[in-house]
Amino acid sequence: MSSKVAVLGAGSWGSALANVLVENGHQVNIWTREEKQKNEINTNHTNEHYLPEFKFPDELVATTDLKQAVMNAEAILVVIPxxxxxxxxxxxNDTLDRKVTIIHASKGLERETHKRISVILNEELSAKKTEGIVALSGPSHAEEVINHDLTTITAASLNLERAKFVQKLFLNDYFRVYTNPDIIGVEIGAALKNIIAIGAGVIAGLGYGDNAKAGLVTRGLAEISRLGVEMGADPLTFMGLSGVGDLIVTCTSPHSRNWRAGHQLGEGKAIKTVLSNMGMVVEGVSTTQAAFELAKEHAIEMPITEAIYDVLYNDAEVKQVISHLMQREGKAE
Structure with a gap:
């Protein structure tokens, strides 16, 4: 059954998800702030800055008018930084005149408040405007999704009916969606894995091998789980797609902008230079600050996060930080 969906955000992930929806037979409007990008999508059916050499279906319609984008939509997918x-x-909230399902596929924590994305949406959207909020997350590179690489992700919500609705919107023969009631765990896993991905990129940039990468990812997962459980997550969530699954894909691939940023740091570039080179938002940078402050607030030990924070915000020397991590007092796993 066809639905009308508004996708707010025309970056790589928003565009890839819009493409899945169009291919599934849904009517999709994609919203962008950029007039030039809107014209490119509508005229050339491309989005070269984010997904070069890919041609979108003619049915995908771009607009810079938020009201037009969400008009008569049954679901709104938010995919912006x-x-x-x-x-x-x-x-x-000012634009909507009815209840819709709100989906978000962004991965981060708000820098100032440290709040999860669903919390922000709940605070700003009237209960009269939302049927439920669903987080769509898991191990997924936009560059692979548009090429129909097999992908499995999670639709997480306190409202199982809405999670199942989102599952049906996206499910097809290359894009599999599971439901999960633990939206806290899914959002925490999605946000914090970007921090570990920066670390994985640093290790690669320094020339370290698989042993170092495996250790970082495993101990990084322990940190994510500790903070997540403290915030109310189910620990088993971190063994799933939005936990270990997302860590694997983000910490092992140059497709990940967080990994690429870390790789440049490992090569000796300054963080300001790295960010200016990227051309896209690196969510892990601001999330590192939020997670570092959250860990202090909750008295949770997160040495890898603290080390990456020191590199990003205190100009700490990468090799010195790694040496300090390795020489900490011995303890049980």
Whole structure:
């Protein structure tokens, strides 16, 4: 059954998810702030900056008008950088005139408040405007999804009916969606894995091998789980797609912008230079600050996160930070 869906955000992931929806037979409007990008999508059916050499179906329609984008939509998918979500949600609340399902596929924590994305959306959207909020997350590179590589992700919500609705929207022969009631765990896993991905990129940039990568990912998962459980997550969630699954894909691939940023840091580049080279938002940078402050607030030990914070925000020397991590007092796993 066809549905009308508004996708808010025309970056790589928003565009890839919009493409899945169009291929599944849904009517999709994709919203962008950029007039040039809108014209490119509508005229050339491309989005070269984010997904070069890919041709979108003619049915995908781009607009810079938020009201037009969400008109008559049954679901709204938000896929923009985390620190812009609150402002967009306020505009959305003023624009909507009925209840819709709100989906988000962004991965981060708000820098100032440390809040999860579903919490921000709940705060800014009236209960009269939402049927439920669903987090769509898991191990997925946009560059592979558009090429129909097999992908499995999670639709997490306190409202199982809405999670199942989102599952049906996206499910097809290359894109499999599971439901999960633990939206806290799914959002924490999605956000914090970007921090570990920066570390994995640093290790690769320094020339370390698989032993170092495996140790970082495993101990990084322990940190994510500790903080997540403290915040109310189910520990088993971190053994699933939005936990260990997302860590694997993000910490092992140059497709990950967080990994690429870390790789440049490992090669000796300054963080300001790295970010100016990327051309896209690196969510892990602001999430590192939020997670570092959350860990202090909750008295949770997160040495890898603290080390990456020191590199990003205190100009600590990468090799010195790694040496300090390795020489900490011995303890049980």
């Amino acid at each position: 985390t620190n812009g979500i609150r402002q967009l949600a306020r505009k959305l």
